[in-house]
Structure formats: structure tokens, C-alpha cells
Amino acid sequence: MASDLSDLYQEILLEHNRRPRNFRTLDDPTHQADGYNPLCGDEISLQLRIAGGETVDDAAFQGHGCAISRASASLLTQAVKGGSSAEAMAKFDEFHRMLTEPDAELDYDLLGDLEMLAGVIAYPTRIKCAILAWHTLKAAMAGEAIATTE
Ligand code: ZN
Numbered sequence: 001m002a003s004d005l006s007d008l009y010q011e012i013l014l015e016h017n018r019r020p021r022n023f024r025t026l027d028d029p030t031h032q033a034d035g036y037n038p039l040c041g042d043e044i045s046l047q048l049r050i051a052g053g054e055t056v057d058d059a060a061f062q063g064h065g066c067a068i069s070r071a072s073a074s075l076l077t078q079a080v081k082g083g084s085s086a087e088a089m090a091k092f093d094e095f096h097r098m099l100t101e102p103d104a105e106l107d108y109d110l111l112g113d114l115e116m117l118a119g120v121i122a123y124p125t126r127i128k129c130a131i132l133a134w135h136t137l138k139a140a141m142a143g144e145a146i147a148t149t150e
Contacts, residue, residue: 012116017067022060022077035136035147042069046136073133
């Protein structure tokens with residue numbers, strides 16, 4: 001990591017990296033996908049349980065990778081759990097905008113804790129690390145087994 005990230009940003013990343021939320025496997029997932037970011041070597045397996053095709057009852061991930069990819073996956077599981085699958089996709093779009101459009105007017109209510117990763121926009125090579133879990137989520141919901149950032 002670059003040394004000039006804000007203390008807060010580093011602290012949150014380190015905390016989620018050290019104790020990732022929902023870092024486990026589900027017994028009865030309805031959707032799952034594996035994501036790869038060849039640029040950094042990040043690998044994530046994401047599992048979801050979506051009741052009746054609507055509410056995301058549970059979300060969990062496994063895998064290994066850099067601190068940003070792990071923190072992002074951890075934040076993702078928290079962000080989508082308990083919401084609708086449409087809401088999860090809306091969060092994907094907003095998160096993607098946050099990391100790729102410097103002047104975008106963002107919906108911070110929708111983003112919630114995902115805003116913690118906003119600083120990644122200043123590190124173009126790390127954006128794929130942050131977005132990997134979300135591409136994996138999108139693949140899982142679309143019934144695709146593999147997602148890649150390439
Ligand atoms: Zn990475």
C-alpha cells in the first residue's frame with residue numbers, strides 16, 4: 001500500500017482485512033461464483049442465499065488476495081445482506097461510479113460503509129482489487145460461475 005493514504009482509510013482496510021466479515025461458507029447457497037483478478041492475484045469465492053429470488057438472506061466469501069480485495073469483499077457481504085437483489089445491483093452501479101468517475105454525484109445513503117473505499121480511485125491499479133468482489137456478485141446473480149476483472 002502507498003503510505004499517503006489517510007489514517008482512517010488504512011485503519012478501516014486493515015480492520016476488515018484482519019477480521020473480514022462473513023468470511024465463511026454457506027451450507028445452502030442458491031448462487032455462487034469465483035472471481036479472479038490476474039493483475040494482483042486476488043481470488044474470491046462468493047456465495048449467496050437469495051430467498052424466492054428476491055431478498056439476499058445471507059452472503060459469505062472465501063479466498064485470498066490483497067488487503068483491498070478482502071476488505072471490499074467483507075464490506076460487500078455486509079452491504080448486500082438483508083436487502084433485495086435489485087438493491088445489491090444498484091449498490092454495484094454506485095460503487096463502480098465512485099471508483100471510476102471522479103466528479104460523480106454519489107448517493108451516499110445507498111453506498112453506506114462502501115464509501116470507506118472511495119480513496120481507491122486515486123490508485124488506478126487497485127481499482128480492480130476493490131471491484132473484484134462486485135463483479136463476482138454480479139456473475140453469481142446472473143448464474144455465471146466465473147468472473148474476472150480482465
Ligand atoms: Zn489486489
